[in-house]
Amino acid sequence: xRSPVVGLxxxxxxxxxxxxxxxxxxxxxxxxxxxxxxxxxxxxxxTDVKLxxxxxxxxxxxxxxxxxxxxREVYLAISGNHVKAEINNGTVPIxxxxxxxxxxxxxxxxxxxxxxxxxxxxxxxxxxxxxxxVDNGEPVIDPRGLHGxxxxxxxxxxxxxxxxxxxxxxTVRQVPLDIADVVFSGVCCAMSVLTPAEKKEGVLLIDIGxxxxxxxxxVDSVVNCMGVIGVGGDHITSDISVAFNLxxxxxxxxxxxxxxxxxxxxxxxxRVTLPPAPGFSGRTVNLxxxxxxxxxxxxxILQIIKxxxxxxxxxxxxxxxxxxxxxxxxxxxLIELAEKIFGVRCRIGGxxxxxxxxxVLEPEYSVGVGLVEYGLKVEGDKKxxxxxxxxxxxxxxx
Amino acid sequence: MTKNRIxxxxxxxxxxxxxxxxSSACNDILPLVAVDTDAAGLEMLHNIPVKIDVxxxxxxxxxxGGNVNSGFKCAQENRHILxxxxxxxxxxxxxxxxxxxxxxxxxxxxxxxARSERVITICFLTIPFDFEGVNKKDKALKAIDEIxxxxxxIIVLPNDLLVKGETDGYYNELFDRANDALIKAIICLWKxxxxxxxxxxxxxxxxxxxxxxxxxxxxxxxxxxEAERAKIALDTAIKSRLTMNGKLLNASPRLLACIxxxxxxxxxxxxYISLSLAGLTADITIGTSIDIMFRGRIFLVIFGANEQFIxxxxxxxxxxxxxxxxxxxxxxxxxxxxxxxxxxxEVEPTIIGEENLDIPTFIRRGIKLEK
Numbered sequence: 001x002r003s004p005v006v007g008l009x010x011x012x013x014x015x016x017x018x019x020x021x022x023x024x025x026x027x028x029x030x031x032x033x034x035x036x037x038x039x040x041x042x043x044x045x046x047t048d049v050k051l052x053x054x055x056x057x058x059x060x061x062x063x064x065x066x067x068x069x070x071x072r073e074v075y076l077a078i079s080g081n082h083v084k085a086e087i088n089n090g091t092v093p094i095x096x097x098x099x100x101x102x103x104x105x106x107x108x109x110x111x112x113x114x115x116x117x118x119x120x121x122x123x124x125x126x127x128x129x130x131x132x133x134v135d136n137g138e139p140v141i142d143p144r145g146l147h148g149x150x151x152x153x154x155x156x157x158x159x160x161x162x163x164x165x166x167x168x169x170x171t172v173r174q175v176p177l178d179i180a181d182v183v184f185s186g187v188c189c190a191m192s193v194l195t196p197a198e199k200k201e202g203v204l205l206i207d208i209g210x211x212x213x214x215x216x217x218x219v220d221s222v223v224n225c226m227g228v229i230g231v232g233g234d235h236i237t238s239d240i241s242v243a244f245n246l247x248x249x250x251x252x253x254x255x256x257x258x259x260x261x262x263x264x265x266x267x268x269x270x271r272v273t274l275p276p277a278p279g280f281s282g283r284t285v286n287l288x289x290x291x292x293x294x295x296x297x298x299x300x301i302l303q304i305i306k307x308x309x310x311x312x313x314x315x316x317x318x319x320x321x322x323x324x325x326x327x328x329x330x331x332x333x334l335i336e337l338a339e340k341i342f343g344v345r346c347r348i349g350g351x352x353x354x355x356x357x358x359x360v361l362e363p364e365y366s367v368g369v370g371l372v373e374y375g376l377k378v379e380g381d382k383k384x385x386x387x388x389x390x391x392x393x394x395x396x397x398x
Numbered sequence: 399m400t401k402n403r404i405x406x407x408x409x410x411x412x413x414x415x416x417x418x419x420x421s422s423a424c425n426d427i428l429p430l431v432a433v434d435t436d437a438a439g440l441e442m443l444h445n446i447p448v449k450i451d452v453x454x455x456x457x458x459x460x461x462x463g464g465n466v467n468s469g470f471k472c473a474q475e476n477r478h479i480l481x482x483x484x485x486x487x488x489x490x491x492x493x494x495x496x497x498x499x500x501x502x503x504x505x506x507x508x509x510x511x512a513r514s515e516r517v518i519t520i521c522f523l524t525i526p527f528d529f530e531g532v533n534k535k536d537k538a539l540k541a542i543d544e545i546x547x548x549x550x551x552i553i554v555l556p557n558d559l560l561v562k563g564e565t566d567g568y569y570n571e572l573f574d575r576a577n578d579a580l581i582k583a584i585i586c587l588w589k590x591x592x593x594x595x596x597x598x599x600x601x602x603x604x605x606x607x608x609x610x611x612x613x614x615x616x617x618x619x620x621x622x623x624e625a626e627r628a629k630i631a632l633d634t635a636i637k638s639r640l641t642m643n644g645k646l647l648n649a650s651p652r653l654l655a656c657i658x659x660x661x662x663x664x665x666x667x668x669x670y671i672s673l674s675l676a677g678l679t680a681d682i683t684i685g686t687s688i689d690i691m692f693r694g695r696i697f698l699v700i701f702g703a704n705e706q707f708i709x710x711x712x713x714x715x716x717x718x719x720x721x722x723x724x725x726x727x728x729x730x731x732x733x734x735x736x737x738x739x740x741x742x743x744e745v746e747p748t749i750i751g752e753e754n755l756d757i758p759t760f761i762r763r764g765i766k767l768e769k
Contacts (some may be wrong), residue, residue: 047744238756
């Protein structure tokens with residue numbers, strides 16, 4: 001067994017820490033988890049450092065107690081609708097006519113293609129390979145050994161707002177924790193939840209968190225599109241809070257216990273009564289109206305994603321359908337609504353092919369488990385071309 | 399209803415100041431009551447017959463200093479005084495500026511007392527300007543949430559719409575004009591309810607209007623002099639910022655108009671106003687009253703109701719869903735954005751296309767909810 005790898009996912013609703021180790025047979029063993037309510041974070045962005053530090057410390061204490069290790073360094077997930085992705089490309093001459101395309105050619109074209117003119121306030125986070133073209137040939141995933149004069153490479157560059165990331169890093173350092181690397185949370189999710197077969201056949205992963213919703217689509221094992229929308233489960237709760245004049249915590253209870261995303265869902269009773277609680281005098285709510293409010297918001301979120309993926313002509317290529325993770329979209333009727341909108345098979349996903357603490361199989365742990373997988377790959381020996389994620393972050397944390 | 403069965407109660411500094419301006423604006427002796435926690439402020443109101451200092455032990459007579467809890471405590475400790483104030487009344491008209499401590503803390507309690515004494519409450523409530531900050535506005539809107547559960551009718555008056563003009567103006571002039579309109583609106587309503595008149599207003603008619611929208615109503619005013627005074631008053635009221643240039647009038651299921659004129663008020667002028675408003679909505683109620691101080695003039699106040707009003711949405715079947723987007727782009731009705739976007743105040747709004755996605759989807763889509 002190697003030394004443990006720790007993933008830190010600072011979400012709008014919960015801070016989650018996952019501790020894992022790689023086994024000699026290649027499996028990942030999750031040895032501990034820690035979770036705490038998030039405070040001082042909205043839409044995936046830290047709004048109050050002190051509260052956020054306190055939240056991380058509480059999760060850390062739980063994780064250390066659970067895993068019986070002292071945690072000093074973490075792999076950190078970053079999210080928020082400031083994270084953007086764009087496709088860029090570049091061309092280099094193939095250096096060696098005898099051997100064809102080599103790793104060095106691929107590195108060079110990736111470096112050129114990954115050079116994007118970003119505004120001064122933005123920083124590059126990841127560069128993903130997409131397709132390669134040798135001269136005017138067909139797109140290929142792995143061009144090594146192909147012969148030709150020029151190698152053209154297409155990449156997806158993920159970048160973020162430096163100020164937001166710096167606040168996140170400084171917050172984690174105040175805990176105190178060192179940061180081994182920073183990874184876009186959508187990428188972590190995809191690593192832990194999707195299989196290579198799904199990525200090859202075409203799949204869209206949607207993570208509905210408390211503050212934001214992320215999506216990442218794969219076709220032919222290549223990242224086809226990704227994005228973040230600054231709307232999440234908190235917006236559904238807030239809509240309920242406004243519609244029925246409820247405090248947010250009561251709206252959350254109503255959503256979880258009586259919510260449904262389909263307006264045509266038949267309820268056994270027309271109304272439900274929330275009992276009084278400290279600071280709350282109680283309320284009776286029309287259930288059909290509750291479902292209407294929830295349906296309106298969730299449909300809007302899914303339609304926005306559908307519009308985005310249509311730009312990449314992805315919808316008709318999703319042979320493995322759509323996979324949902326995250327706690328923000330938990331609720332009855334989500335899959336039925338999503339299937340109506342996307343017209344493909346949809347399912348709730350969760351981390352795969354791991355052993356250990358059973359709770360990490362829940363969709364909410366997808367990012368944390370993905371961070372552990374990422375960390376183990378980075379620290380391990382084996383890296384395939386497809387899973388090589390160029391982390392540009394190290395320049396920033398220095 | 400006789401005049402002595404209605405009281406006009408000013409609460410807090412803003413409400414009491416309006417009362418002192420009101421006393422000289424009408425030929426009748428108005429049943430004015432000033433309630434405040436600032437003893438010195440009350441002392442300065444020379445022309446108000448009844449003045450109640452509820453500051454007492456809580457504030458030592460120095461006011462609440464903007465502290466709502468202090469206002470609430472003053473109301474709780476003097477609940478019996480508030481009850482005695484209103485026990486022999488059928489209706490109380492409350493005037494207050496929300497956002498500070500006294501009115502924001504006391505008005506919800508006063509309305510609660512009135513409810514338990516079976517006294518009808520009509521509240522004219524101003525709320526702070528946007529530039530006064532989120533906290534002050536938040537306090538005012540939370541108070542409205544509390545008040546609307548027990549009040550029979552609330553006329554909400556955002557300062558951004560009541561005071562500001564289409565262009566910038568002198569501070570004193572703008573406030574004087576706004577105060578003048580508000581005072582006359584209250585006097586007009588009181589006279590229509592309490593004076594002997596051939597076209598009288600009844601309380602059930604007011605309550606029927608308020609029931610259309612959970613008690614939340616809007617109002618607009620207009621005044622005209624000399625020739626075409628009825629047309630001028632009507633045009634001013636219809637095009638007022640308080641009705642979003644008439645859109646709220648179009649969308650209200652019913653309207654109630656009070657006309658105040660002098661002894662030279664003509665029947666044709668009342669007919670003109672009534673028929674013009676009937677063109678906007680099927681259900682129009684008119685009340686009229688006469689005051690010799692208004693000779694040569696007509697003052698008009700229109701009250702309407704709209705179920706989505708407090709969320710900044712016009713429930714307008716003709717115009718469709720885009721009207722809200724247009725209004726928000728033009729910034730003509732931004733005050734109620736605080737009602738629903740407070741939770742996300744600390745971060746940048748999520749804007750996609752031209753829509754602010756922090757605003758509830760059901761509001762932006764104009765979706766009606768069953769109760």
